[in-house]
Amino acid sequence: MKKALVIGAGPAGLTAAYELLSRSDEIEVVVFEETEKFGGISRTVEYKGNRMDMGGHRFFSKVPEVNEWWDNMLPKQGKASYDDIVLKRSSTLTPGGPDPETEDRVMLRRNRISRIFFNSKFFDYPITLKVETFTNMGLATTIVAGFSYIKAMIFKRKENSLEDFYVNRFGKKLYSMFFEHYTENLWGRHPSQIDPSWGAQRVKGVSIMAVLANAFKKKSGKKGGKVETSLIEEFSYPKLGPGQLWDVTAEEIKKKGGTIITGAKVVKINKDGDHITGVTYEKDGQMVTVEGDYVISSMPIKDLVAGMNDVPADPARIAAGLPYRDYMTLGVLIPHLNLVNKTNVKTIGNIVPDNWVYVHDRNVTMGRFQIYNNWSPYLVNDIDHTVWMGLEYFCNEGDSMWSMTDDEFAKMAIEEMVKINLIGDADEVIDYHVERVKKAYPAYFDTYDEMDKLVDYLNTIDNLYCVGRNGQHRYNNIDHSMCTSFETVKNILGGVRDRSNIWSVNTEKEYHESSETKNPEDEEIEID
Numbered sequence: 441m442k443k444a445l446v447i448g449a450g451p452a453g454l455t456a457a458y459e460l461l462s463r464s465d466e467i468e469v470v471v472f473e474e475t476e477k478f479g480g481i482s483r484t485v486e487y488k489g490n491r492m493d494m495g496g497h498r499f500f501s502k503v504p505e506v507n508e509w510w511d512n513m514l515p516k517q518g519k520a521s522y523d524d525i526v527l528k529r530s531s532t533l534t535p536g537g538p539d540p541e542t543e544d545r546v547m548l549r550r551n552r553i554s555r556i557f558f559n560s561k562f563f564d565y566p567i568t569l570k571v572e573t574f575t576n577m578g579l580a581t582t583i584v585a586g587f588s589y590i591k592a593m594i595f596k597r598k599e600n601s602l603e604d605f606y607v608n609r610f611g612k613k614l615y616s617m618f619f620e621h622y623t624e625n626l627w628g629r630h631p632s633q634i635d636p637s638w639g640a641q642r643v644k645g646v647s648i649m650a651v652l653a654n655a656f657k658k659k660s661g662k663k664g665g666k667v668e669t670s671l672i673e674e675f676s677y678p679k680l681g682p683g684q685l686w687d688v689t690a691e692e693i694k695k696k697g698g699t700i701i702t703g704a705k706v707v708k709i710n711k712d713g714d715h716i717t718g719v720t721y722e723k724d725g726q727m728v729t730v731e732g733d734y735v736i737s738s739m740p741i742k743d744l745v746a747g748m749n750d751v752p753a754d755p756a757r758i759a760a761g762l763p764y765r766d767y768m769t770l771g772v773l774i775p776h777l778n779l780v781n782k783t784n785v786k787t788i789g790n791i792v793p794d795n796w797v798y799v800h801d802r803n804v805t806m807g808r809f810q811i812y813n814n815w816s817p818y819l820v821n822d823i824d825h826t827v828w829m830g831l832e833y834f835c836n837e838g839d840s841m842w843s844m845t846d847d848e849f850a851k852m853a854i855e856e857m858v859k860i861n862l863i864g865d866a867d868e869v870i871d872y873h874v875e876r877v878k879k880a881y882p883a884y885f886d887t888y889d890e891m892d893k894l895v896d897y898l899n900t901i902d903n904l905y906c907v908g909r910n911g912q913h914r915y916n917n918i919d920h921s922m923c924t925s926f927e928t929v930k931n932i933l934g935g936v937r938d939r940s941n942i943w944s945v946n947t948e949k950e951y952h953e954s955s956e957t958k959n960p961e962d963e964e965i966e967i968d
Contacts, residue, residue: 442467444932445719445730447706448738449473450480451918452908454689455509456736456925461696464933469698470730472721474705477683478690480738481880481909482918484683485771487873489821490828491681492771494877496796496810498552499676499685501919505926513688514547514678521548521679523817527786532674540679540818545688547676548816553785553793556618558800560861562782563618565798581613588613602884603631605639622800625807626834627765627883635884638915679818682918704728706739709748714900734932736925738908740764740879741894755897761887762913764879766842767807770831770853771873777811777827778861788813788823804856805841808832826870831857837878846874882913899939905931912943920946 444460444467446453457469477483485492501507518537523529525541532549540546556563561576574582589611597604602623606615623631678684690700701723708720710729718731737744745751745759777791785793796810810830812819820828831853835841841849850872857863891913898906907924909916916924927942 442733443731444469444734444736445732446471446736447719448480448908448911449478449686449690449700450738450908451482451686452738452911452921452925453736454478454686454693455922456907456928457693457698458689459925459929460932461693461698463929470732471693471698471700472704472706472719473700473702476702479683479686481877482682482686484681485875487771488871490771490773491812491819492769492830492873492875493681493810493812493815493819494769494875495880497682497918499547499918503919503923506919506922509922510547510676510685513685513692514545516547516676517549521817523788523823526788529786544679546679548679550675550677550815551785551793552673552675552795554796554798555794556798556800557860558617585611585613599636601632602634602636602639605636606631618800621802622798622807625805628834628836629885633885635888638884677816679816681816681819707747709735709744711748711750711901715902716904734903734905736905736907736928738911740910741906741913752897755894758887758890758894763883763886763888765881765883766835766837766876766878767880768833768835768841768849769875770850771875772829772831772854772857773870773872774827774829774863774868775825775870778863788817789827791827799860801860804859805833806831806853806856807834809862842876849874879910882910882915888913895943902937905939905942907942914946916946
C-alpha cells in the first residue's frame with residue numbers, strides 16, 4: 441500500500457484524510473497533530489461546561505460537495521432548538537432531521553446578525569441604507585459620506601493597497617469610519633501597507649452598489665439570483681460548536697482505519713532532491729521518523745519550508761518572511777449584558793441578538809466580541825441565567841499583550857468591557873478563561889508579494905500538496921480549505937501532477953458559483 445502523511449488535524453487535513461480513506465482502499469493514512477485538539481483555529485474549547493468558538497465560524501458554502509459533506513457528518517436539525525422552543529421562534533427545519541434536544545450529532549440553522557459597534561452605536565455589517573443608519577451617523581456625516589462615495593465612483597483609485605480597495609467600494613468617509621481603524625487593529629499594519637488581494641478574497645462583491653441591489657431586491661420581494669458575499673441571513677452551525685464537526689470527522693477517520701497521532705509536532709520534512717521521503721515528528725521528547733509516498737501539509741508554509749533540507753536561498757527567504765497575526769480570546773461569564781436589544785429579534789434574557797460584533801471604538805483595543813448564547817444555546821452551561829462571551833484581541837506572538845499573564849490580560853479586557861458599557865462594573869464578572877491562538881491569520885504584506893515564486897518552488901516537489909489556510913498562506917474560509925483537500929485527493933487518485941487546481945481555490949471572485957448551485961445565498965465573507 442501507498443502511505444499518505446497528513447500534517448495537521450484542522451479542516452483541510454482531516455478532510456484530506458477522510459476523503460482518501462473514503463475513495464481508496466490502497467492508501468494508508470497517518471495524520472500528525474501538534475496539539476491534543478482537532479479543528480485547528482476551528483476548534484471548540486470547553487471551560488466548566490461553557491464552550492468557546494475560536495474565531496467564530498459560520499457554516500455556509502456555494503459548493504454542493506461541501507454542503508453534502510457537512511450533512512453527512514452533522515445532519516441538519518429536524519426539530520426546534522432550546523432557545524427557539526422557549527421563545528416560540530420559528531426556525532428552518534429539515535424533515536426527518538435529528539432533534540437537538542435529544543441528539544448531539546446535529547447541525548443547527550441560525551440567523552445571521554453581525555453589526556459594527558462605533559461611537560457607542562450599532563451599525564449593520566455590511567452597512568445598510570435604512571433610517572437607523574442615517575440617524576446614528578447624523579445628517580452632516582451622512583451627506584459627507586454620500587458625496588465621498590460619489591467621488592470614489594467618479595475617480596477610481598488604482599488598487600495598489602487594501603486602502604484603495606475599500607475606498608473604491610465605500611468612499612473615503614465610510615472607509616475611515618468602518619474599515620481603517622479596525623483593519624489596522626486586526627493586522628497591526630495600516631491598510632495602505634496591505635496587499636489588496638486580501639480584500640478581493642475576503643470581501644469580494646460587497647460594496648455600496650451591492651448593498652443597494654440587495655435592498656432593492658428585498659423591497660421588491662424578489663428572491664433567488666446571486667447574493668453578494670456578507671449578505672446572507674441564515675447559516676448552519678454545529679450544536680456543540682465548530683470543533684464538534686472535526687471531532688466527529690476524526691472518529692470517522694479512525695473507523696475507516698486511519699491513524700491520528702496527537703501531540704506530534706512535525707519538525708522535519710525529509711527531502712531527497714524534488715521528492716519527500718517522509719517526516720520527522722517530536723512527541724514526548726522523542727523524535728520519530730515516518731516514511732511516506734505523499735505528504736499533504738496544512739502546517740504554516742513558513743514552518744514547512746523551514747523544516748525542509750536543501751531549500752534554495754530565494755524560496756527559503758520568502759517563506760521565512762511570511763507574516764502572521766495571532767490572537768487572544770477572553771471567555772467571560774456574566775449575569776447580564778448592558779447593551780439594549782432594540783431589534784425585533786427575541787432572545788433569552790433579551791440580550792442583543794448578534795453572533796459577533798466588530799468593535800470600531802478607538803478608545804479600546806478590543807477587536808470583536810462574540811455572544812456564544814446566540815451561536816447555539818448548547819454552548820452555554822446555564823443559558824437562562826448567564827451570558828457567555830468571547831472578547832477577541834489581535835496581537836503578535838511574543839509582543840506585550842501576548843506576554844501578559846492570563847490574569848493581567850483578563851483585567852485589561854474586563855476594564856474595556858466597562859469602558860464601552862458591556863457591563864457596569866468589573867465585579868459583575870462571574871468567571872473567565874483565556875485562550876491564545878498562534879498563526880491564526882496569514883497576513884498579506886512583507887514577502888507575501890513574492891508568494892508566486894514560493895509556490896513555483898513548492899510545485900517542483902513531486903509528492904507535496906499544500907492545503908488549507910496556513911498550508912497555502914491564504915485567508916480561506918472552512919469550505920475553501922476543504923476544497924483544496926478535495927482537489928488534492930482527486931489529483932493523487934488520478935495521478936495528476938499539475939497542482940494549479942489546488943492553488944486556484946478561492947482566487948477568483950466567481951469561484952465555485954455555477955448554475956447548478958442550489959443555495960446561492962449560502963456564502964458570506966467577513967472582514968475578520
